[in-house]
Amino acid sequence: GENVEQHPSTLSVQEGDSAVIKCTYSDSASNYFPWYKQELGKRPQLIIDIRSNVGEKKDQRIAVTLNKTAKHFSLHITETQPEDSAVYFCAAVGGSNYKLTFGKGTLLTVNP
């Protein structure tokens, strides 16, 4: 089945800096890659996603890039703010089924 690796497990940045979280996947047929943000004690919430026919997608300060050849995708957050502090999860949907497989998460801390 699909395996999603996520790095780093923790990331600390200064307010205003950029943050990058990277993920790799194993199933070359995977075709959908969402990112979720989970604040402490809350439910995961979808923040951005990308499909396999697109290389990059942006939404204000958040962008996601996908390299299908290398089977990796990344989340980029620019001009970080303290409210960006949370755990971020990448995920992938396998090409042969409808299962959504998550990475183990990255704890992002934005220091004021």
Next chain:
Amino acid sequence: NAGVTQTPKFQVLKTGQSMTLQCAQDMNHEYMSWYRQDPGMGLRLIHYSVGAGITDQGEVPNGYNVSRSTTEDFPLRLLSAAPSQTSVYFCASSREAGRGYTFGSGTRLTVV
């Protein structure tokens, strides 16, 4: 429109007891899943369903049963609770296969 509703929010069980975690959605979503979240492990898929009457196993199905008699409801049954099932359980639903999942608020389960 309540989204995805999970009950109960908190539960303490004794080893060997059984219980059902309830999940209901009012968005007419075909796809529903149950995940468990443990520290450092991300979100792991327990069972999922692609429509009423159709269920399948995820990554960690042992000790859990599901059924999908209606589009709206997807209960998760713990047959004989074990301390290893202490976790936070999330139900999620989506309109498309594996895409844009909306999560419920979670059930925090402790087995003593």
